């Protein structure tokens with residue numbers, strides 16, 4: 663990416679239709695370098711579909727998307743990853759029968775440049791990227807374990823390791839703490855903060871509000887494919903539409919107390 667000025671990623675009026683359903687219905691988003699942007703919203707709001715469109719898993723129906731000075735609309739997931747945009751998935755996306763290290767090797771090998779499967783040969787650079795990513799997420803000791811044996815937290819860490827092994831400039835995390843317990847959530851939270859401190863730009867989807875609000879510099883709430891709120895974490899619980907469509911009054915009270923009294927956890 664050659665353009666260091668202005669937003670790193672710009673999405674304008676992105677639409678994704680599945681038949682008559684507009685899963686993403688005219689969403690615009692700009693992401694600046696070094697930000698953590700959090701996306702929330704009820705089930706079926708279109709959050710994952712928006713990620714799928716940005717990261718080239720599925721094509722947009724309408725809209726424009728630019729990463730730096732590159733128009734990424736119409737590019738495939740492999741090319742988008744090679745440009746410097748990596749992601750994780752809500753459900754496990756790993757080769758279960760391979761080891762932890764082999765999975766990250768594959769990400770490091772294919773995620774940075776055009777490669778051919780018949781020429782699949784790992785060089786030192788790929789191996790180093792893999793070891794670095796495994797150490798970063800704390801999975802080095804389990805590098806030789808088969809993925810099928812891993813507990814949920816390690817599977818989440820593995821997806822993050824695979825993503826960062828591609829050396830992205832921006833990282834998309836889809837529900838990185840879904841299904842985890844409190845300590846595990848704290849563990850992933852610390853990891854995301856460490857990434858941010860190293861200069862990584864992050865866009866994340868999460869239902870766990872304490873994770874979403876504690877980490878994000880800016881929050882977006884989607885509903886029925888549209889953005890219904892965009893603002894700082896402290897303003898989310900003040901927005902009556904967000905409370906009615908997503909949070910409910912109990913969560914609103916808890917969040918208001920957190921921001922008013924500076925409690926440690928929302």
Ligand SMILES: Nc1ncnc2c1ncn2[C@@H]1O[C@H](COP(=O)(O)OP(=O)(O)OP(=O)(O)O)[C@@H](O)[C@H]1O
Nearest residue numbers: 680683685703704705706707708709710711712752
């Ligand atoms: N491949 C598809 N074909 C048809 N409809 C789809 C497809 N993928 C998603 N949808 C629909 O698009 C809408 C948005 O789904 P999406 O998974 O993006 O929501 P979400 O906000 O990520 O939800 P959740 O929080 O439950 O993950 C839903 O109504 C879903 O059923």
